Amino acid sequence: MLSKRVLPIAVLAAAGALSLAACGTQNTALPTAPVPVEQVANELSFLAGTAKANNAPPKTGDWATGSDGTPGTADQNVARKWVQLKAAKAGALDPVVVNGAGLTLYRFDKDTAKPSKSACDGDCAKAWPPVLVTSGSKVFLAGIKKSAVGTVKRADGTLQLTVGGWPAYRFAKDTKPGDTLGQGVGGTWFGLAPNGQKAQGGQQEETTPPQKPASSAVLFDGRNFSDDEPSQGLAGKGCQNVARPGVTSSVSAAGSLKLWSEKDCKGKSLVIEGDVRDLAKVNFEDKVTSIFFG
16 A cells, blocks of 8 residues: 555545535524434434545544543543544454544443433543533544444433443553454443444454435545545546545545546446445455445
8 A cells, every 4th residue: 555655635525415514503502312313313413434534624533632631631512523433443353333532432231222322421431431412513424334323312412422322432541543452341341343233353244224315425545435535525426436536435424425437437337336345355446436325
């Protein structure tokens, strides 16, 4: 992938829908718990791709920290402007959900998913900070289905994100990307898989059912939606040529689309259903030259 690093990051001009102009909140009332996915979709803004690929402002959302440099002391009005949910590898867990700072997210066996309910409050919530949003927050999804994401109202009135119905948490002792110090703690805390189940080492990815056609996509030069290498956005109807062809290793898209190996949707093709973490596994790495939407 070294040859890709010398290429500039493409401006997401063709993907206006993917750009993040502002991360403000809306003055709407907090919902009651549990909240149906359909209702959440009207209160939260979901965008395909990572926060970096969507140009999230520095020191906001998952990147916000307090004066001591930790997320737990950040201004909550700033920290809850956006959250990222990304399928990634952390330690032996693959895939597991991580946030925008690359920190592993967890689920708690004493919680319930149907209905969603958190049993972690007080001192528990200090050790295991819940992933919180407010009405109007942006949620960036990479490798996580929108249909898997919901919210639940906590005992203190705050709104917590859920994946597969399970409330999502960080672990205060995890301080850097790749840390999984919370895995197995007390026999009740486990890494959160993209479908809400317990993350396992080398877990098979869930088969994605047919989806509605996508109208936009974020193309990552690196595998696993990596922000360490350039990315580019593409949107529109019908056939669209890629600004930087032949460098894509992973794709984030909210729906199905068709990848082509040549300009103007010619050559070899591959239909994908939503996000693909590693195009090498389907023999299409570094081949995407055009995409057909619709």
